[in-house]
Amino acid sequence: MAIEYQSFVKTLRSGLKAEFPPEAKSIEYAKQLDASDELGSLRNNFIIPTKVSLKKKALNGFLPGPMAITSSEETSPSVYFVGNSLGAQPKCIRNYLDTQLETWASLGVNGHFSSLEKSPLTSWQDLAADCAQKSLDLVGAASPTEIIYMNTLTVNLHLMMASFYRPTEKRHKIIAEWKPFPSDSYAIASQIQWHGLSPSTSLIEIQPDPETNYIPTSRILSLISEHGDSTALLLLPGIQYYTGQLFDIPLITRAAHEKGITVGWDLAHAVGNVELSLHAWDVDFAVWCTYKYLNAGPGAIAGVFVHEKHHGPADPDPSYAELGYRHRLAGWYGADKAVRFNMEKEFRPAEGAHGFQVSNPSAIDLASLSGALSVFNKTRMCQLRDKALVLTAYLEWLLEGLLAGNSDKNGQPAFKIITPGNPLERGSQLSLLLKPGSLDKVSKALQEGGVVCDARKPDVIRVAPVPMYCRFEDVWQFIEVFRKAIHL
Ligand SMILES: Cc1ncc(COP(=O)(O)O)c(C=O)c1O
Structure with missing residues (x-):
């Protein structure tokens, strides 16, 4: 046959x-x-x-x-058809974790700055950047500085919104879908409230077609048109967790940008599942978890994409002129690596997405992710x-x-x-x-x-x-x- x-x-x-x-x-x-x-x-x-x-x-x-x-x-x-919730365990992760335990046991604190020969892992300081390098094909980034691994998905969503959702009297709305994953719903509503606004006036929910249950692109485009002048942020999932609908990310991003709206995507169900070209599609920011299609383990460290255009002075955000970088909720790991350990009072961010880090990331967690990404690097999206x-x-x-x-x-x-x-x-x-x-x-x-x-x-x-x-x-x-x- x-x-x-x-x-x-x-x-x-x-x-x-x-x-x-x-x-x-x-x-x-x-x-x-x-x-x-x-x-x-x-x-x-x-x-x-x-x-x-x-x-x-x-x-x-x-x-x-x-x-x-x-x-x-x-x-x-078993018939394991639940990789959209928790991916199966890559065999190599055991070795990556053992490696990290041996490194920690042998080098102690010096593991922050050096790694052992024959190890698949870099020093702990460089590990998040190394995982970013291994993820270029996964998200379609132009350079590793557009990607960082840190925290967990909802935390990253909050951090990105803290930087990219800056409502004004005129532009204060967020356009989202009718039934985001609950964590996204809570994050969106609480961000609106954090700014002293109300979801009843600042949240636009895109309703699905009652027949099919999914959201026609035309409906999204017409809401962008209708609320374009008063919308600060459009935040959608790349793939809707409940229906499995994949949105037309480039088309929707373009339409929102034409109205001056910042665009963020929650790619929890899209990364490692469908091809993404976040840089070419001009997406402002994206967040994702790594425990579903990326198989990095339950609750594993999460990813962030920040487009190159927001890395430098060309960023139109007014805080850039004031601070010399886009405003963010900062922490010491977002400081430039060259000065991070100088313990300076003034915050000088690392380049691109790396400058959005807050805390010292778990090297155990990153070892697990590094192992998981090594399997993706055997193929292409x-x-x-x-x-x-x-x-x-x-x-x-x-x-x-x-x-x-x-x-x-x-x-x-x-x-x-x-x-x-x-x-x-x-x-x-x-x-x-x-x-x-x-x-x-x-x-x-x-x-x-x-x-x-x-x-x-x-x-x-x-x-x-x-x-x-x-x-x-x-x-x-x-x-x-x-x-x-x-x-x-
Ligand atoms: C679309 C989406 N957003 C947010 C979350 C919450 O992720 P976390 O618990 O890692 O913050 C999930 C978890 O499955 C999700 O599928």
Whole structure:
């Protein structure tokens, strides 16, 4: 059976649906797709929880899978479709953490300024910058000074808003979407209130289309037009966490800039998932976490992008003329490295995004991120995106097969895909709206069938076959378990 893998990529890249042949319903076809996938071996870099390890109740010193288990232990991997929430563990992270522990144990405080030969890690002082260097392709930055790793996502969102949301009497509004991730909602509302304003007058929420649940670009553009003169900041997610909708970042950014609006993106669900060109798209700032598609571990250190145009005197922010740099909530790690340890009273920021650092970052955390990024550096985002397009299209096609002729006696379908059908308007996630009241039952059945995916109350499951370590065979297995789950 010859599989036209590249022709699927081509079709999907032009925004069309991929037509799989009838035999694509078989496990053999799924395995053929895996055999045609040039990125298939990347999975070997990860520890995928097994069906048995997911039930583990006590530490036993063994890792799941064929790495280091007793011969009697079941090694069958779970279908891990939750990389949009917490990525699977890269095997190399253990070595990166061990390296850091040995460095700390051996060099003590001197590890801030020196590293050991043969170590994949730099001195702790340079580690965040090294991770920035390794992330250029991930976010499409022009230089590592546009990226910094620090704090966590919501904290970075606050720090960026402290610098980029400077409301005036005339321009005080923030345009956001109707249902941001709650942390973003709280951050936006509290920033507005921090300035003595009220969300009732300063927050514009873009409502979705009631039919499809996602937000048409035209609606965003018309709100930008309508509120352009009174809006200070447009803040949207690159990918909406609930529906999986990927926004047209370059188009929306351009339209907002034409109205003089500053533009920030929360890329929690986009980074490591879709291709990004933040510099070329002229995005003012962006923030992201590293525990989802980047696989750096639960609660791992987060990323920030600050466009080069805000690094120097060309920055139109009035505070620049006053201070010599854009105003920010500063801390000693944002000071230029050359003078950071001189303990000077006057703040002299490091270049670009690096000057937005506040505290000494956790070197353990950065070691974990560095390991995770080393796996991304084995490939390129465009290749991962190629695979993601086909993987997600295959999932969609099999789901549509389940829907065909599967309505209940009232003619209602067993579930609805609420993620856009256009492959260019979504990443690796498909969100499935279940029949009211069926979420707990379906979730339980998926869990018992060895599927790990995310449930969002009241009725949605989010299914994310991420291209880094998920297989077409996993998609096929998911469908088998899901078919039974919705019929229970
Ligand atoms: C879109 C979005 N924003 C914010 C957050 C909160 O992130 P953190 O707890 O790292 O601040 C998340 C977490 O999943 C998220 O998905």
